[in-house]
Amino acid sequence: MVVTALWNQVQAHFYAFVSYYASILRLPNISKQNWMVYSIDKQKVINSCILHGTGNTLSGGAVAGIVVACIVILIVGIWPVVIYYRRQKTRKAKSLRCPEDSVQLGSASQDEGIKVDRSIQFSYEELCNATHNFSMEHKIGQGGFGSVYYAELRGEKAAIKKMDTKATQEFLAELKVLTRVHHLNLVRLIGYCVESCLFLVYEFIENGNLSQHLHGTGYEPLSWTSRVRIALDSARGLEYIHEHTVPVYVHRDIKSANILIDKDFRAKVADFGLTKLAEIGTASQSLPTRVVGTFGYMPPEYARYGEVSPKVDVYAFGIVLFELISAKEAIVRSTEVTYAKSLVYLFEETLSMPDPQEALQELIDPRLGGDYPIDSVLKIASLAKSCTHEEPSMRPTMRSVVVALMALSSKDSELTRGLELSPRELKSG
Numbered sequence: 001m002v003v004t005a006l007w008n009q010v011q012a013h014f015y016a017f018v019s020y021y022a023s024i025l026r027l028p029n030i031s032k033q034n035w036m037v038y039s040i041d042k043q044k045v046i047n048s049c050i051l052h053g054t055g056n057t058l059s060g061g062a063v064a065g066i067v068v069a070c071i072v073i074l075i076v077g078i079w080p081v082v083i084y085y086r087r088q089k090t091r092k093a094k095s096l097r098c099p100e101d102s103v104q105l106g107s108a109s110q111d112e113g114i115k116v117d118r119s120i121q122f123s124y125e126e127l128c129n130a131t132h133n134f135s136m137e138h139k140i141g142q143g144g145f146g147s148v149y150y151a152e153l154r155g156e157k158a159a160i161k162k163m164d165t166k167a168t169q170e171f172l173a174e175l176k177v178l179t180r181v182h183h184l185n186l187v188r189l190i191g192y193c194v195e196s197c198l199f200l201v202y203e204f205i206e207n208g209n210l211s212q213h214l215h216g217t218g219y220e221p222l223s224w225t226s227r228v229r230i231a232l233d234s235a236r237g238l239e240y241i242h243e244h245t246v247p248v249y250v251h252r253d254i255k256s257a258n259i260l261i262d263k264d265f266r267a268k269v270a271d272f273g274l275t276k277l278a279e280i281g282t283a284s285q286s287l288p289t290r291v292v293g294t295f296g297y298m299p300p301e302y303a304r305y306g307e308v309s310p311k312v313d314v315y316a317f318g319i320v321l322f323e324l325i326s327a328k329e330a331i332v333r334s335t336e337v338t339y340a341k342s343l344v345y346l347f348e349e350t351l352s353m354p355d356p357q358e359a360l361q362e363l364i365d366p367r368l369g370g371d372y373p374i375d376s377v378l379k380i381a382s383l384a385k386s387c388t389h390e391e392p393s394m395r396p397t398m399r400s401v402v403v404a405l406m407a408l409s410s411k412d413s414e415l416t417r418g419l420e421l422s423p424r425e426l427k428s429g
Helices: 002-025 042-051 060-095 124-131 165-178 210-215 224-243 300-305 310-326 343-351 356-360 374-387 398-420 423-428
Strands: 139-143 146-153 156-163 189-193 198-203 248-250 259-261 267-269 278-280 331-333 340-342
Touching: 124 146, 124 156, 124 189, 124 198, 139 156, 146 198, 156 165, 165 189, 165 198, 210 259, 210 310, 224 248, 224 259, 224 267, 224 310, 224 374, 224 398, 248 310, 300 310, 310 343, 310 374, 310 398, 331 343, 340 343, 343 356, 343 374, 356 374, 374 398
Parallel strands: none
Antiparallel strands: 139 146, 146 156, 156 198, 189 198, 248 278, 259 267, 331 340
């Protein structure tokens, strides 16, 4: 019949139309045998055409009308399915949105002191291969937002932080900051991945973190010169995000565990998660926010009222200086369960003694073995005390801290060099 032949021709052309758009929209595979599930019953259309026709011969207008009617009916039948799958695809895309949309990687930035770079986007398969499916042999750490694995990616040693999908804010915060801010004393972000889980890929820092060296076992004791240099490196990293970026960044979780030590015993500040980051307009401005961080490192105004300014980091850095001197935890606990003192209290008590230099000897890390200039230790203890002043306005800026540490580092280096000179070199000098 003419109508049957016409229907078959319309069906063939419309199947091609449906298949083409199904491939674009990534709909389920549609075969010639089952594609009619998205439209209407073919025989009903043919029967309808016969009942209203004039026999086996149809006029050109009738044929055109039938063709148009068939196409309209098919479109009406298939369109709800297309709309449904398009919505499903959009919903899925939003749930797995690439961070590029949020942080605009690779876009130009006019912010002074900020260098914009496009990080490498790794595939999940590449990360799996580099870590042997994230095996325990490659696991090197565990943090609040996920696990850290060692890997070698594209010829470079790397540390991969595997984050839970619930940590999206933390993931985007680190990605935002570390793709914009680059400094020798800030850990470098290599790339990221957003398949299955959230992954951040950093440069691998060989010697762990400062807390491990000061409080852990199996590490050689750091020399006094190394401790001063680590303090200076960390201070420079903080000074950069406080003074040379727009907006100003406040880390909010400075502690010895977030200061990494490389193979040359140089320090890099790490861990820029959203819950530890605030953006503010100026260095003096203070904003109320949700309190996050580590107990023992929080200044009073932040712990009580959630007020954030760069002076929050200055306070925490003062605690780190106390740790470098004493190798004690931020909260010192005695053998008695109920007894604990903060390092701030211990050092304030010591420095208020009639002879603070003599009293300080009791707090200095015994592993130094007396190999340190006591006047240098006293100056750093005094600097740490000013950093941990109860009033934020009385604390120095990180720029002032850097200047003070540079002077101490230079003096200590000259003293160390003098101790290493031979008697002949000393005499000739």
